[in-house]
Amino acid sequence: MDDVASEVGLSRPSVYRYFADRDDLLVELIMRRARAINARAQKSISQQSSLPDQIIEGVLNIADNARRDPLMRYAVDTDGSSLSQRMRTSGMSAMFRAEIWDRYLDAAVANGELPDGVPRSDIHLWLGALAKMVMRGIEDGEGDVKRYRCILHRFVAPAFAGADAQLGA
Secondary structure, three states: OHHHHHHHOOOHHHHHHHOOOHHHHHHHHHHHHHHHHHHHHHHHHHOOOOHHHHHHHHHHHHHHHHHHOHHHHHHHOOOOOHHHHHHHHOOHHHHHHHHHHHHHHHHHHHOOOOOOOOOHHHHHHHHHHHHHHHHHHHHOOOOOHHHHHHHHHHHOHHHHOOHHHHOOO
């Protein structure tokens, strides 16, 4: 915290007025980084014409960025470390997932592609787990982005194609 205070030209007590401890500072840094990456990802996701394609491109983009960026990884992969636990317990991980997906889910509800009333937190959690699984699969050499795109089209797209009939159950 001394180094941070020195870098920004504040005293250490001044830094503690904004952040309770090092992990609070890191959580804020992670969220800022994740939001910047998310803003760039939104361009490619928004170019997709259907909800299934938006979901697939979003999952791939998140997974690829998280595996390349150690800070972004904390937003995606809550691995049990104290920092990951802080991301989860503070609600920041859930907030990040909502920031990524809600604009597309809202549009799908408005267009009748997704029933209103499906718990968003369930969709967010499932898509987050999917992104983590893809990220780890790419890292472990089980496939590349192209292969995972095919797999997601085969297994995930059907869950959102005609989602009004399937997800309402």
